[in-house]
Amino acid sequence: MARTRKTSAGVSGAEPIIHLAARAEDAMHEFREIRARKRGHTPTIIPYTGYGAPGWVRVLCRVLLTKPGPDDGVRYKKIRGWRSFTSVPVNDIAVTIEVGGTTQRVVADRGGVVDTRVEVDLAPGWHTIIIRTDEAETVEAPIFILDPAVDVGVISDVDDTVMVTALPRPLLAAWNTFVLDEHARRPVPGMAVLYEKLTRAQPGTPVFYLSTGAWNVAPTLSRFLSRNLYPPGPLLLTDWGPTHDRWFRSGRAHKIQTLERLSAEFPHVRWLLVGDDGQHDEEIYGRFAAEHPGNVTGIAIRQLSNSEAVLAGGRSKGEETAHTSAPWVYAADGAGLAERLEDLGLL
Numbered sequence: 001m002a003r004t005r006k007t008s009a010g011v012s013g014a015e016p017i018i019h020l021a022a023r024a025e026d027a028m029h030e031f032r033e034i035r036a037r038k039r040g041h042t043p044t045i046i047p048y049t050g051y052g053a054p055g056w057v058r059v060l061c062r063v064l065l066t067k068p069g070p071d072d073g074v075r076y077k078k079i080r081g082w083r084s085f086t087s088v089p090v091n092d093i094a095v096t097i098e099v100g101g102t103t104q105r106v107v108a109d110r111g112g113v114v115d116t117r118v119e120v121d122l123a124p125g126w127h128t129i130i131i132r133t134d135e136a137e138t139v140e141a142p143i144f145i146l147d148p149a150v151d152v153g154v155i156s157d158v159d160d161t162v163m164v165t166a167l168p169r170p171l172l173a174a175w176n177t178f179v180l181d182e183h184a185r186r187p188v189p190g191m192a193v194l195y196e197k198l199t200r201a202q203p204g205t206p207v208f209y210l211s212t213g214a215w216n217v218a219p220t221l222s223r224f225l226s227r228n229l230y231p232p233g234p235l236l237l238t239d240w241g242p243t244h245d246r247w248f249r250s251g252r253a254h255k256i257q258t259l260e261r262l263s264a265e266f267p268h269v270r271w272l273l274v275g276d277d278g279q280h281d282e283e284i285y286g287r288f289a290a291e292h293p294g295n296v297t298g299i300a301i302r303q304l305s306n307s308e309a310v311l312a313g314g315r316s317k318g319e320e321t322a323h324t325s326a327p328w329v330y331a332a333d334g335a336g337l338a339e340r341l342e343d344l345g346l347l
Contacts, residue, residue, distance in 0.1 A: 041068070042066070042068055043090050045061055046063070046218070046219065048222075049141065050142070052145050056119050057117070060114065061113075061131050063089065063093050064112055090108060093108050095114050097114075099120050099130070100122050101120075124147035127144075144234065147204045150269070152270055153206045154206070155271050156195070156208070161188065162187065162209070196231060210255055212255065215238070215239055222235060263295045273300070274299075275300075277330070285299050286299070297326065298341065299324070299327070329341055
């Protein structure tokens, strides 16, 4: 449903009607921002790992209002657990990005998120960029530039693939998200070693961590991955709450759209897709492999234990394997997946 917008030249086109839930959320954010600023809270930039290729980079960050402290230069690192959800996002704030001698000024979206592409030519490998606003301290964000000579990559699910969770179970999900920090989360055995082997097999292999989780948990997930020796890589999460046309964002749609985007950004890369059999990974990966056979080198699925499958709401049927040419491997942990990938010559 849309309405037309008039300008001095007449009717210029259709504007989407903002969903009632989104309008209510925007009003609440505005009210909370006014109160937070009166209490002396100021903008803080939460930098996320970005990525790109020679000629462009994708920059990701979020701007929140937080209480000033003596460690302003690193206070974004202290935002974790429930605080990441109760902090007030700053919408429509101007953010300046400095990368490789190029400066670009963008505006954060209604959730305080900046997700933008900057045209700049950087050499392959890791780089550091500068992000700042007129009100917040300057922060640095890592950027990984994929070498055009690298033709393989890893896209990994997070929940129940690299760390043991029970997200479909509402109370436990709330406890894990709002209360516990990265020290209380348990890694899936052998997965960090598997990813390290994959990145060592061809230097420069990128690892993308694709999750239906909200950007709010990105700092916690980043610390978890680092603490448990997973290879560094961009976290590709989604925003939390309603959109302009629905009550809640679709995690499934987020994964599908992200896979499509990565295949368009890196058409020469063949991806190893890693997930689990507890939710929709098999369906999503199978569909992508069927539609983009040239972009998938294999699909690795971690099999949940019986108790994990119960908490996850059951197992998927795995019928997608018959509709794709890409090889599928199954195992209960990283060591088992590594063995099966080695048998296929994929590791």
